[in-house]
Amino acid sequence: MVLDSKRPLHCLAAILLLLVSVQTSLSDPRIGNGNSKSEVFLSPKFVMEPGSVSNKYYYNVDFPKGHIAIKSFNAEVVDEKGNPIPLHETYLHHWIVLRYHQRKDTADSGAHQGDLGFLQSDHIVVKNSGMCDAGLSQYFGLGSETRKTSTDVPDPYGIEVGNPADVAADGYEERWMLNVHAIDTRGAEDKMGCTECRCDLYNMTVDGGNYNGGLRCCHDGAKCRVEKGFEGGVETSRRSLYLRYTVEYIDWEESIVPVRIYILDVTDIWTKADESRGIAARHRCLIEYNVESCSAGGSHDSCTHTKTLSVSLPTGGDVIYGVGHQHAGGSGTALYGEGGRLICSSNPTYGTGKEPGNEAGYIVGMSTCYPSPGSVKISDGETLTLVSNYSSTQTHTGVMGLFYLLVSDSSPERDNLVQSYPAQENHKSSTKSNFNWGFVLFGVGLVSVVVSALSIAVVSLLRGTSGRRNEGYEPIIA
Ligand SMILES: *[C@@H]1O[C@H](CO)[C@@H](O)[C@H](O)[C@H]1NC(C)=O
Numbered sequence: 081m082v083l084d085s086k087r088p089l090h091c092l093a094a095i096l097l098l099l100v101s102v103q104t105s106l107s108d109p110r111i112g113n114g115n116s117k118s119e120v121f122l123s124p125k126f127v128m129e130p131g132s133v134s135n136k137y138y139y140n141v142d143f144p145k146g147h148i149a150i151k152s153f154n155a156e157v158v159d160e161k162g163n164p165i166p167l168h169e170t171y172l173h174h175w176i177v178l179r180y181h182q183r184k185d186t187a188d189s190g191a192h193q194g195d196l197g198f199l200q201s202d203h204i205v206v207k208n209s210g211m212c213d214a215g216l217s218q219y220f221g222l223g224s225e226t227r228k229t230s231t232d233v234p235d236p237y238g239i240e241v242g243n244p245a246d247v248a249a250d251g252y253e254e255r256w257m258l259n260v261h262a263i264d265t266r267g268a269e270d271k272m273g274c275t276e277c278r279c280d281l282y283n284m285t286v287d288g289g290n291y292n293g294g295l296r297c298c299h300d301g302a303k304c305r306v307e308k309g310f311e312g313g314v315e316t317s318r319r320s321l322y323l324r325y326t327v328e329y330i331d332w333e334e335s336i337v338p339v340r341i342y343i344l345d346v347t348d349i350w351t352k353a354d355e356s357r358g359i360a361a362r363h364r365c366l367i368e369y370n371v372e373s374c375s376a377g378g379s380h381d382s383c384t385h386t387k388t389l390s391v392s393l394p395t396g397g398d399v400i401y402g403v404g405h406q407h408a409g410g411s412g413t414a415l416y417g418e419g420g421r422l423i424c425s426s427n428p429t430y431g432t433g434k435e436p437g438n439e440a441g442y443i444v445g446m447s448t449c450y451p452s453p454g455s456v457k458i459s460d461g462e463t464l465t466l467v468s469n470y471s472s473t474q475t476h477t478g479v480m481g482l483f484y485l486l487v488s489d490s491s492p493e494r495d496n497l498v499q500s501y502p503a504q505e506n507h508k509s510s511t512k513s514n515f516n517w518g519f520v521l522f523g524v525g526l527v528s529v530v531v532s533a534l535s536i537a538v539v540s541l542l543r544g545t546s547g548r549r550n551e552g553y554e555p556i557i558a
């Protein structure tokens with residue numbers, strides 16, 4: 081897109097942003113979009129001060145009720161006035177949403193903060209479809225990239241929840257747990273080191289010093305080193321924050337096609353099943369790993385650290401959506417099928433400014449894949465290869481290489497549909513900003529056509545002028 085001057089577009093961007101905020105501040109919690117509904121919730125508050133870490137588990141959080149299909153789940157950290165907080169002030173290490181069933185007559189473990197207490201029979205975690213034996217059983221979850229990562233599930237698919245028939249036993253009900261891990265890096269001596277949970281900055285020694293960094297050094301209540309003047313949690317800089325999350329969903333109908341959620345972890349230590357000896361497959365997922373600096377020995381070629389996992393997906397189907405998760409330093413993830421065919425690649429977008437959603441040096445978005453239904457298939461038991469690349473020009477601790485996949489059972493009908501429309505792109509990517517424009521556009525009638533054209537222009541502008549943006553990228557305007 082060639083534009084003579086960027087100035088008018090900045091104005092347009094401002095107007096569009098205004099429209100978004102007007103729409104949001106009307107705060108009708110249910111913004112209809114066709115037959116879809118959208119509800120906005122706030123997590124319980126967490127109080128942060130320079131250097132502090134909050135890693136809390138909130139049980140029975142607000143969530144849409146009933147038998148529904150979730151179409152998207154978006155979140156961001158805001159203050160008491162609802163202002164978005166940038167990552168360079170409060171880094172959102174991750175948030176995770178876990179589904180569970182709990183006995184109705186038992187007191188909620190709402191006060192329970194710390195390790196997951198799911199061993200009691202009052203709770204039954206409803207895990208996603210895999211693959212890890214422990215951990216990563218969430219339905220939704222992202223980190224710093226949450227503002228610019230599209231999470232919408234395309235029609236006719238949906239993540240089915242709240243079906244009373246699925247509740248494990250009589251007397252139980254479905255609830256949701258939210259885990260938010262945030263690190264306040266205001267005044268930090270080394271912001272990036274604090275976000276990477278480097279043990280020395282947290283004044284911690286783990287495993288006799290053999291563990292350099294990761295979640296064990298930035299547990300709830302830990303404190304990252306700050307500069308003089310920020311020590312002791314200056315009263316005025318202490319503030320209450322929230323995770324504001326928006327769930328878009330539709331009431332369940334027969335025409336919705338349910339999807340399975342898989343989360344692949346590049347650190348997975350996979351032990352194949354041995355049916356002859358009755359041994360089930362095991363997946364020990366370490367979740368985090370470290371990247372050694374290329375100058376500190378090891379391989380020197382181009383200072384890219386590549387980590388690879390081969391793992392078999394027990395039940396395949398049609399890939400509906402894919403997205404990777406990486407931390408700062410990440411330079412791309414990709415998932416391949418047998419024979420090396422690309423299933424989905426997901427690459428980080430780094431911020432270039434200061435404002436929320438565009439913080440320089442942070443991953444503010446991950447590209448996503450929306451193969452046209454039926455065009456990208458995984459067969460049952462197929463061995464997949466996950467690749468996670470990081471720049472190794474410097475050391476990184478506690479990084480991740482996850483891949484979140486939505487897969488539906490294959491349907492011959494949808495396959496026929498694909499054959500009759502072969503021109504559709506196999507891989508589309510978008511950023512969430514496109515999706516939010518959809519809310520703005522809804523109900524605006526004729527004006528919406530104009531606005532959508534402009535929003536595409538603005539989004540393109542916001543994405544920068546990289547010539548690659550049009551290759552395989554297609555905005556989704558709802
Ligand atoms: C770090 O730990 C040392 C030894 O336990 C202690 O003397 C020092 O005060 C700690 N520093 C901070 C900033 O907590």
Ligand SMILES: *[C@@H]1O[C@H](CO)[C@@H](O)[C@H](O)[C@H]1NC(C)=O
Binds near residue numbers: 411412467469
């Ligand atoms: C990872 O890095 C290797 C080596 O530089 C490169 O060949 C490969 O294409 C990269 N893959 C991804 C997914 O970025």
